[in-house]
Amino acid sequence: MGIKVRxxxxxxxxxxxxxxxxKIYKGDDKWVPPLLFDVARRLNKKHNPYFEHAKAEYFLAERNGELVGxxxxxxxxxxxxxxxxxxxxFGFFEAIxxxxxxxxxxxxxxxxxxxxGLEKMQGPFNFTINDECGLLVDGFDTPPMILMTHNPKYYQKLCESYGMKKAMDLLAYRTEASTEPDPIIVNFAELLKQKHEIKVRNMDWRNFDREMDWFVEIYNSAWEKNWGMVPLTEKELRAHALELRLLAMLWPEMNFFAEVNGKPIGMSITLPNFNEVLIDTNGRLLSLGSLKFLTHKIRSCRVFALGVKSEYRRLxxxxxxxxxxxxxxxxxxxxxGEMSWILETNEPMRRAIERMGGKV
Known part of the structure; x- marks a missing residue:
């Protein structure tokens, strides 16, 4: 019998x-099972604010009564x-x-x-570029960082044999904590900080509403012209409010706003690589408290978002x-740590990271 898609x-x-x-990742020791409650929440069309401006259909493929994709x-x-x-x-693609x-x-x-009424199809996006996206084509020897994708090597072959072509390379740069950045850049950055009176502070989640407003404002300005960018709504950000509060409570030193004259001009969000502990949970986490207990084992982090408003990028x-x-x-x-992902076309960011010791 042939393939039935329903x-x-x-x-x-x-x-x-x-x-x-x-089924697909059985025996793959590099795969980090997603948290089941998180996947269910994202796919819930009544509760995911993404569906206030989008619609989607989910499909399963069967052959002889067996799920195959x-x-x-x-x-x-x-x-x-x-x-x-x-x-x-398209997104959430998995297949034999x-x-x-x-x-x-x-x-x-x-x-x-x-x-x-659409003319082209692009993916994978789970559901947008603000979620897991892209197809892993290199780097199969290590587990993915938090919120980064992982897939079998043969997925590239399946996509290309269908006629798909690369739209953009999304790069991940690794930096060892022991690596010393270029002293010229360090000194220059300090001079610019003093000259333009740039204040860098940790995010203050006691003023949660203000911080959320600033986050959305900076994101939608800094990423406005980036390939694939979709404007972020406040509701979409607040859907992750619990995780953001936990992040702020446990690692406030890793997340920053930059200000000039009291106005937000940039932000940097760094996530502990929770995948180091989630890889052993099989998609089930008893509580956020248990995650907090396990975090002492984490030895890596990911710079998840670093953006500066366009008019301040030369500072x-x-x-x-x-x-x-x-x-x-x-x-x-x-x-x-890992800085990811970086668009292949973002030459200024790539050069800066490489001068700081980062390697793809």
Whole structure:
């Protein structure tokens, strides 16, 4: 029998959709199982604020009654308005190593997107560029950092054999905590900090509402012209309020705002690499308290977001953030960090990271 692709229409279907990756990654010791409650929350169309400006359909592929793949197709009103392109996305793609299965899933997503009036399909995005996105094509020898993607090597072959072409390389730079940054950059950053009276402070989550407003303001300004960017809404950010509060309570020294005359001009968010402990939880976490208990084992961190408003980018704020983060990471006992991801076209950021000792 051939491949049958069907919509996810029941709670049982959704459970199968969520659990299917355990079949694909069985025996893969580099895979970090996603937290089940988090995946269920993100896929919940009634509670995920993404669906206030987007719609999606979820699909499962079967052969002889056995699940062999899954995919989502989604259309984001904010993306369409921002980029003026008739482009839809696919995401949450998982499949066995069989072109027939992958092609059936891609065809289904493409047809659904065409029915929405779209002309191109791009992915994978789970659901947007603000979530896990992209296809891993190099670096299979290590587990992914927190909120970074991981997939079998054969996924690239499945996508390319379908006719897909690379849209953009998303790079990850690794830096050892013991690496000394270029002293010229360090001194120059300090001079710029003094000259322009740039104040760098830790995020203050006691003033949570203000910090959330600043986060959204800086993000939507700093990333406005970045490839694939989708404006972030306050509701979408607040959907992660609990995680952000936990982050602030445990690691306030790793997260910064930069100000000039009391106005926000940039931010830097660094996440402890929770994947070092989540890899052993099998997708289940008893409580946030248990995560807090396990964090003493974490030895790496990821610079998750570093952005500066366009009119302030020549003030060396990125270098200031890097130095502040490196010093804090050393004090916290982190051994290495990753800056990811960085667009291949972002030459200024790439050069700065490389001069600081970062390597792809």
């Amino acid at each position: 919509k996810v229409e029941s709670k049982s279907d959704l459970k199968q959709f969520i659990l299917f990756p355990w 899954r995919i989502t197709a989604q259309v984001d009103k904010h993306y369409l308005e921002h980029w003026k392109e008739r482009v839809g996305q 190593d069989d072109p027939e299965v992958a092609n059936a899933l891609f065809d289904t997503a493409k047809v659904w997107l065409r029915e929405q 060396g704020v990125g270098a200031i953030f890097y130095i502040e983060t490196l010093n804090s990471a050393r004090r916290k006992g982190f051994q290495w």
